[in-house]
Amino acid sequence: MLKIVIGNKKYSSWSLRPWLALKITGAPFEEQVVPLDMPDTAQNIRKYSPSGRVPALLDGDLTVWDSIAICEYLHEKFPQAGLWPADAAQRARARAVSAEMHSGFTNLRNDCSMKIVQQHPYKPLRPETQADVDRIVAIWDECLRASKGPWLFGKKPTIADCMYAPVVSRFRTYSIPGGKDYVDHVWSWPILQEWVTAARAETLVAKFHEP
Ligand SMILES: N[C@@H](CCC(=O)N[C@@H](CS)C(=O)NCC(=O)O)C(=O)O
Incomplete structure (x- = not known):
């Protein structure tokens, strides 16, 4: 297995x-x-x-x-x-936005680390971090406009949505405005909620992640 x-x-x-x-x-x-x-x-x-x-x-x-x-x-x-879109051009775009996530957005990743079970009030972000947020929201808007949603590449979730799911969690945790419909949609994804439920049950605290 x-x-x-x-x-x-x-x-x-x-x-x-x-x-x-x-x-x-x-x-x-x-x-x-x-x-x-x-x-x-x-x-x-x-x-x-x-x-x-x-x-x-x-x-x-x-x-x-x-x-x-x-x-x-x-x-x-x-x-x-169907982990990637069936259409070659859509697949290439899905890979591009996924690669951009995998290799980038370091400011957001450093300033707003994933704490999936927490929720904090909004605090203004550093300009570099806000620039990451703006680019992410632009990616989501463009994908959703082209695919008509509710997932980045249409009616079914793909790897691109998996790659951005931890960003959705950060937007929620740090009350970052932007991409609300997509954030709400991904947050209600049953398999993501399965992960969140298991996260809530964890008792171990990781000290570098939770100073
Ligand atoms: N580029 C890697 C990054 C993996 C990574 O940084 N994982 C962290 C946890 S989220 C890790 O293993 N940290 C090791 C440690 O904390 O000792 C990937 O995409 O899988």
């Missing part, structure tokens, strides 16, 4: 992305949560992931690490799941 190795559900935004993609496939899987920020975290992650980072996907003898590589692997293994 497939096994996904992830960090604490409260904080591990990179783990959430391929976990959602795996849920979309409907394939049965086991999950292994490695608590982050513990003295033995690095050692525990390295038992599964050569990068020393979670997530990692184990499929028999094969280990696939890094969120986007796992999503691509799932797309190849489960071609019927």
